[in-house]
Amino acid sequence: MKGVNVSLSTIRRSAQILLAQPNSKVVPQAVRLTHHLVKQQSPILYQQQQQQQQTRAACNSALCNGKCKKKNARRPLKAAAVSGGNFANHKHTGSLALTDDDAGPEVNRRDEDQVLEVRVTPDGQLARFPYMWLRDHCHSDRYFNHSTQQKIPDLELLQRDLTPEDVHADDKSLFIKWRDGHETEYSFEWLAEHSYPGKFCRRTKRVMWDKKKIHAGPLPAVPFEYHMNSEEGLRESLQNLVKYGFTMVTETPPTAEGTKQASERVSPIQESMYGGLWTVSPSMGNNDTAYTHASLGAHTDNTYLTSPAGIEVFHLLEHDGTGGESLLVDGFNAVDTVRREDPKAYQTLRDTLVPFEYMATAADGKPPYLMKAYSPIFTEHPGTGELLTFRFNAYDRGVMDTVGPSELAQFYKAYQHLSEVISRPESEFWHQMRPGTVVLVDNWRVMHGRGAFTGFRLLSGCYLSRDEWISQARMYDAL
Numbered sequence: 441m442k443g444v445n446v447s448l449s450t451i452r453r454s455a456q457i458l459l460a461q462p463n464s465k466v467v468p469q470a471v472r473l474t475h476h477l478v479k480q481q482s483p484i485l486y487q488q489q490q491q492q493q494q495t496r497a498a499c500n501s502a503l504c505n506g507k508c509k510k511k512n513a514r515r516p517l518k519a520a521a522v523s524g525g526n527f528a529n530h531k532h533t534g535s536l537a538l539t540d541d542d543a544g545p546e547v548n549r550r551d552e553d554q555v556l557e558v559r560v561t562p563d564g565q566l567a568r569f570p571y572m573w574l575r576d577h578c579h580s581d582r583y584f585n586h587s588t589q590q591k592i593p594d595l596e597l598l599q600r601d602l603t604p605e606d607v608h609a610d611d612k613s614l615f616i617k618w619r620d621g622h623e624t625e626y627s628f629e630w631l632a633e634h635s636y637p638g639k640f641c642r643r644t645k646r647v648m649w650d651k652k653k654i655h656a657g658p659l660p661a662v663p664f665e666y667h668m669n670s671e672e673g674l675r676e677s678l679q680n681l682v683k684y685g686f687t688m689v690t691e692t693p694p695t696a697e698g699t700k701q702a703s704e705r706v707s708p709i710q711e712s713m714y715g716g717l718w719t720v721s722p723s724m725g726n727n728d729t730a731y732t733h734a735s736l737g738a739h740t741d742n743t744y745l746t747s748p749a750g751i752e753v754f755h756l757l758e759h760d761g762t763g764g765e766s767l768l769v770d771g772f773n774a775v776d777t778v779r780r781e782d783p784k785a786y787q788t789l790r791d792t793l794v795p796f797e798y799m800a801t802a803a804d805g806k807p808p809y810l811m812k813a814y815s816p817i818f819t820e821h822p823g824t825g826e827l828l829t830f831r832f833n834a835y836d837r838g839v840m841d842t843v844g845p846s847e848l849a850q851f852y853k854a855y856q857h858l859s860e861v862i863s864r865p866e867s868e869f870w871h872q873m874r875p876g877t878v879v880l881v882d883n884w885r886v887m888h889g890r891g892a893f894t895g896f897r898l899l900s901g902c903y904l905s906r907d908e909w910i911s912q913a914r915m916y917d918a919l
């Protein structure tokens with residue numbers, strides 16, 4: 441678990457969640473990480489957790505979660521909801537609700553559609569869970585390894601009669617007895633979190649921004665000490681990244697070591713062909729416009745990689761000249777603007793593969809590179825349709841060999857439209873970086889650039905991987 445940055449109090453809190461709810465009531469990634477961390481850093485809690493798992497295994501019941509008394513504490517189901525109050529052997533379409541509280545969980549069998557409708561939260565809408573989906577996501581010991589938090593494949597899923605024999609509910613869980621005798625428990629909390637079909641539940645809502653909006657409120661910024669030494673501070677930094685696509689860490693030691701500390705608090709530094717923690721100055725002579733005094737238009741980095749870096753970190757360490765202001769542009773807001781102004785252009789940019797490439801000659805003991813990747817300018821989340829990735833780099837766009845002559849004019853029209861939106865003054869947020877302020881930018885969303893400058897300008901920075909920082913955002917309830 442090298443490089444993981446979670447405080448002991450977070451581990452304890454996670455462990456307590458596990459102790460209370462060992463049947464997958466928290467996301468699997470968090471469970472897996474917590475198991476490792478608890479074992480390493482809090483052996484007593486780990487021992488308690490293992491004892492509880494052994495109790496569950498000894499009970500030999502798919503429904504038992506180590507608290508067998510819970511089964512006896514189930515409240516009866518509303519008689520009117522099911523014929524004769526005995527729904528166990530009925531093939532029907534029925535409604536189940538608790539007797540003493542009509543606001544309790546509501547479960548409707550829809551055998552004709554092979555789905556259960558479940559009101560997973562008291563004020564929420566009915567969510568539909570296909571029987572096949574429910575059986576596939578059975579987290580009993582037969583189909584889920586609770587030690588590794590991984591599924592155990594059911595190769596006979598499609599051969600089974602998946603109409604439930606029996607459906608129960610109490611105030612916390614839904615219980616299904618299947619026709620082959622197997623039993624499954626699903627907590628309503630888990631069902632709410634995984635409401636089919638994959639509703640994307642964000643704890644932090646994105647804010648699409650332009651110059652006016654970003655100047656209207658305080659800049660997303662967190663002081664270094666708060667960012668480094670409190671869970672709330674790190675959560676605020678991660679929430680800023682989810683919300684705005686960038687955040688600043690102010691009052692950081694104005695050194696490369698300060699850059700490293702502020703970055704590694706979010707996630708381990710990603711090694712790339714540029715190394716780990718890097719410095720950029722105009723005298724370095726690499727094959728890239730970034731290493732000159734010239735201005736750089738708004739762009740995202742690594743467009744020529746299959747998976748571009750998730751976050752790019754910038755920290756100005758020295759500048760003895762003029763100019764060099766930094767530019768940020770919200771790529772998602774630019775795409776959304778194109779969607780509103782020309783829906784066909786939006787579709788073209790979403791559906792056209794664009795080649796990106798980067799060449800570098802061998803130098804300083806490093807091999808030559810010819811990096812190339814194909815991707816649309818943006819992609820949408822396959823489940824929710826919300827914007828997922830954004831790639832825009834006029835410097836690294838390759839030869840357009842992906843569309844035929846008849847489609848080319850349409851692509852260029854859409855691409856030029858987007859370029860024009862990006863370069864509108866109202867899209868641009870310009871600011872002057874200062875030593876001591878680290879800027880972290882979501883490279884899958886927000887573009888960066890700079891003005892031309894004079895003199896010596898030394899910048900330090902690094903990349904953080906997408907999966908690592910998103911994982912951290914989940915761990916800190918920021919996503």
Ligand SMILES: [Fe+2]
Nearest residue numbers: 730740741888
């Ligand atoms: Fe860049």
